[in-house]
Amino acid sequence: MPISVSIPTLLRPLTQDQKRIEVEGATVRELIERMDNQYPGIKQRLLDGGEMHRFVNVYVNDDDIRFVDNLGTVLKDGDNVTILPAVAGG
């Protein structure tokens, strides 16, 4: 059950510059674990003490997982996951 994950420019050095990767996972937490197997180091950039880093939002399709079930948010075939770091530059 591959899920398409959009990688922000900031993390693309970890994914060999791919902006989109395909990963399997039944929940967002599992997805991040499997991403880290394929692209080591990515989990450390996303999680902080087992929870999402507070300056990174994750969307499943158009919805922020904080308002669904956080890392427990269930994924289904064909979902699009977007990793979106907060940006402050002006």
Place this chain on the structure above:
Amino acid sequence: MAMTDQALLRYSRQIMLESIEIDGQERLLAGHVLVIGAGGLGSPAALYLAAAGVGRLTLADADVVELSNLQRQIAHGMTDLGRNKAESAREAALALNPDCRVEVLGEHLSGEALTAAVAAADLVLDCTDRFSSRYAINRACLAAGTPLISGAAIRFSGQLALFDPRDPESPCYACLYPPGEHGESDEALRCAENGVVAPLVGLIGSFQALEAVKWLSGAGTPHRGLSTFDGLSGDWRRFRVPRDPGCPHCAGR
């Protein structure tokens, strides 16, 4: 106050738009926008707002123009090096449109000065480059009930969101990016450490100005959610941003 022939000519390309017309242009002329940050985003935003006929602008920035700013902060030029950015941007805005009333706040806006400046404006553009400022501006906008158009840009990525404290459905900046228990610090991404490609700030700052013109004139519908732009692929996307019932800034509003 009726517009002069000169003003009718100056704004004719906007007045001919059926969603703006004379009434919308007059609303722009009566509008007062506070632009906080006169850097990469604030430069195009302030210039477009002045050019479009917003009657009154307040530009706030405590920094001075440096050579490394000129790659993208297009309100400033070589002769402005060392000058206050808000002063320099004021001069550029007035050169485009001397009928615009442009005021400068040259100190770092915080506390009561921030609250007063936000309360005096119809609309606030957050063009700052740090999270601590963004959270402070969000709080001030919530307290004053002033709508906030937030723009941000780093590397090749841009974001825009509009928050309206008077709309019970509207989230606030802290609903989108909740401040952590470590406080409202600056640990994340800034241009100074991460780089930014020049035209990206033009796109996002102009997008902020567009939303401001729409808001003030009444054209179209105000922006909803979070828009993101990836300059490397050219992709725009939009995400839903609900209110956070546990938001430390706006819960119980």
